[in-house]
Amino acid sequence: MLKFTPILLAILYALAMYRFSVWRTSRELDERSTELADARLKTLTDRMAEALDLPRIKVHIYEIDPVNGLAAPDGRIFITRGFYRKYQSGEVSAEELSSVIAHELGHVALGHSRRRMIDFSGQNALRAALAMVLGRILPGIGIWIANMLTTLLAARLSRSDEYEADAYAAALLTKAGIGTGPQKTLFTKLEALTQSRAGVVPAWLMSHPKTQERIAALEALEHRWQQA
Numbered sequence: 001m002l003k004f005t006p007i008l009l010a011i012l013y014a015l016a017m018y019r020f021s022v023w024r025t026s027r028e029l030d031e032r033s034t035e036l037a038d039a040r041l042k043t044l045t046d047r048m049a050e051a052l053d054l055p056r057i058k059v060h061i062y063e064i065d066p067v068n069g070l071a072a073p074d075g076r077i078f079i080t081r082g083f084y085r086k087y088q089s090g091e092v093s094a095e096e097l098s099s100v101i102a103h104e105l106g107h108v109a110l111g112h113s114r115r116r117m118i119d120f121s122g123q124n125a126l127r128a129a130l131a132m133v134l135g136r137i138l139p140g141i142g143i144w145i146a147n148m149l150t151t152l153l154a155a156r157l158s159r160s161d162e163y164e165a166d167a168y169a170a171a172l173l174t175k176a177g178i179g180t181g182p183q184k185t186l187f188t189k190l191e192a193l194t195q196s197r198a199g200v201v202p203a204w205l206m207s208h209p210k211t212q213e214r215i216a217a218l219e220a221l222e223h224r225w226q227q228a
């Protein structure tokens with residue numbers, strides 16, 4: 001029993017850290033968000049709601065500057081104040097912003113947002129737990145392997161999540177009559193919009209694959225849909 005105590009402690013520590021990150025994130029979001037009220041955007045989200053057979057889609061503004069969208073573990077959808085400002089200034093269109101909302105809805109619908117908390121906020125906990133266990137089995141290099149494994153796992157999970165959420169958004173935008181055009185034009189804009197702010201954005205929000213690859217994946221989908 002004594003032999004397994006460190007492993008048990010590591011697992012308990014990881015679980016506690018995970019619960020704490022979920023709690024901290026939702027408290028932070030509660031304190032720093034308001035409901036989005038914009039007539040033009042609402043006509044678009046209403047069209048998406050109709051396509052999904054939902055009464056309406058509620059969106060919140062998260063009061064931070066970095067340009068991003070976010071799906072909370074409890075299923076709420078957020079657009080950052082910085083992103084909303086880009087829309088108000090005309091740099092991003094209503095259709096483009098609604099494609100972000102569709103993407104985040106995809107994360108919620110596909111169950112990513114809960115797992116994301118494990119991927120990112122809980123990543124350090126997993127890293128620590130693995131390091132503790134592997135460090136005992138392989139002194140010296142155990143910690144190094146733990147770091148590599150955690151990073152690899154998180155990157156793999158988040159990348160496939162992004163492609164899945166993009167595909168969900170493409171289907172929803174098509175059904176709502178908005179189309180995938182705004183999604184693609186936004187991808188190219190995103191690169192420039194987020195670049196100047198890189199480093200300010202929390203690591204767990206920054207997980208999107210390369211622009212060209214995302215556009216290519218969407219075009220492959222469109223091609224398949226046209227043939228069906």
Ligand SMILES: [Zn+2]
Nearest residue numbers: 103107162165
């Ligand atoms: Zn995403």
